[in-house]
Amino acid sequence: MKIGISGLPKSGKTTIFNALTKLEADTSLYDIKSEPNLGIVQVFDERIKHLSEIYKPKSTIYANIEFIDFPAMSEDNQDHQFLSTNSMTLLKNTDALAIVLRNFQDDVLDQTYHEANPEKDFNAIYEQFILSDLIAAEKRLEKIELSYKRGIKTAAIQLEEKVLRKVTETLNEIKPISSITLTNDELKAIRGFQFLSLKPILIVLNSDENNLFQNSELLDKLQKHSNCIEFAGKFEMELGRLDEDEAKMFMEDLNITDSAINVFVKSAYQTLGLISFFTVGSDEVRAWTINKSDTALDAAGKIHSDLARGFIRAETFSYDDFKTHGSEKAIRENGLFRLEGKTYQVKDGDIINVRFNV
Ligand SMILES: Nc1nc2c(ncn2[C@@H]2O[C@H](COP(=O)(O)OP(=O)(O)OP(=O)(O)O)[C@@H](O)[C@H]2O)c(=O)[nH]1
Ligand SMILES: [Mg+2]
Numbered sequence: 001m002k003i004g005i006s007g008l009p010k011s012g013k014t015t016i017f018n019a020l021t022k023l024e025a026d027t028s029l030y031d032i033k034s035e036p037n038l039g040i041v042q043v044f045d046e047r048i049k050h051l052s053e054i055y056k057p058k059s060t061i062y063a064n065i066e067f068i069d070f071p072a073m074s075e076d077n078q079d080h081q082f083l084s085t086n087s088m089t090l091l092k093n094t095d096a097l098a099i100v101l102r103n104f105q106d107d108v109l110d111q112t113y114h115e116a117n118p119e120k121d122f123n124a125i126y127e128q129f130i131l132s133d134l135i136a137a138e139k140r141l142e143k144i145e146l147s148y149k150r151g152i153k154t155a156a157i158q159l160e161e162k163v164l165r166k167v168t169e170t171l172n173e174i175k176p177i178s179s180i181t182l183t184n185d186e187l188k189a190i191r192g193f194q195f196l197s198l199k200p201i202l203i204v205l206n207s208d209e210n211n212l213f214q215n216s217e218l219l220d221k222l223q224k225h226s227n228c229i230e231f232a233g234k235f236e237m238e239l240g241r242l243d244e245d246e247a248k249m250f251m252e253d254l255n256i257t258d259s260a261i262n263v264f265v266k267s268a269y270q271t272l273g274l275i276s277f278f279t280v281g282s283d284e285v286r287a288w289t290i291n292k293s294d295t296a297l298d299a300a301g302k303i304h305s306d307l308a309r310g311f312i313r314a315e316t317f318s319y320d321d322f323k324t325h326g327s328e329k330a331i332r333e334n335g336l337f338r339l340e341g342k343t344y345q346v347k348d349g350d351i352i353n354v355r356f357n358v
């Protein structure tokens with residue numbers, strides 16, 4: 001899964017990136033960088049750790065998240081090209097965006113930009129996403145008109161046109177594409193555009209350690225736009241450099257109960273509607289990430305296309321049952337071992353072995 005970290009200049013994007021990845025990318029009050037930072041983080045899962053202890057596999061594979069920390073978007077971009085073409089392509093290729101909003105006071109930043117105003121900043125960013133989408137959609141509509149004039153009028157193009165008309169209408173009302181109800185076919189027709197205002201958004205309120213957890217009113221307002229979490233970015237980044245016991249002590253001082261990455265991952269899975277299923281064995285214990293609504297067939301395809309093509313059934317039991325009973329044998333004896341078909345809706349924590357024949 002790829003998550004882009006985006007936001008206005010000096011909102012603390014790279015600081016949050018460092019806190020999440022434990023990398024040490026440059027943060028600065030003055031310098032402006034133009035290239036993104038990349039980092040990959042394993043998604044720690046207690047369940048995988050436990051399964052690995054029992055199956056003792058040759059390899060244990062956790063899910064991972066790739067973070068891309070983008071250069072800043074400007075606040076009042078005249079030509080709406082808020083990122084270089086290269087960065088824009090990277091941004092569009094993400095599965096979700098984490099939008100960092102500055103909620104800390106800093107004399108230099110207050111003067112150069114304005115005093116921290118997270119809600120205003122969020123709206124400014126969202127408007128840029130909407131404008132960028134609108135430009136792309138309108139460009140395509142012009143091309144479609146040209147095709148029509150040349151006599152090219154396939155069903156696919158007509159569907160695309162119909163959806164793009166809906167899209168531009170909504171964007172012109174300064175509303176995101178995610179606010180339109182679209183069928184799967186309609187979504188497919190515009191998937192290639194990778195519209196920004198269609199992406200799941202996770203808001204990261206970057207507070208000062210002095211005002212952390214004192215922003216409930218603001219959080220409520222932001223929550224209306226999208227899932228929102230609050231970090232003291234700089235403090236979290238510094239915590240990442242301490243050993244575990246030391247970090248724990250400092251966290252207690254600020255009433256922080258969980259690491260930034262754990263809080264982030266939980267919220268990201270929720271925002272994106274994701275769950276985990278596991279495969280186990282003496283070779284490999286592994287976590288897989290799928291959508292909440294995915295079926296056993298989707299899960300099989302996630303592992304390998306052959307498994308979906310030759311799908312026979314999914315031998316399934318739940319991690320919780322496994323934890324309670326301690327072995328696959330006990331799971332079977334207690335009638336908790338299930339044979340599921342293609343349309344079975346996979347649940348978070350299912351342990352699956354796909355029987356297939358190709
Ligand atoms: N007090 C305080 N300062 C912060 C916090 N987060 C970031 N800063 C400071 O703000 C400045 C900018 O931080 P960066 O993380 O580089 O911000 P950025 O959004 O990546 O900046 P650009 O990529 O240049 O737009 C640095 O001087 C940070 O130390 C915070 O939570 N509290
Ligand atoms: Mg940065």
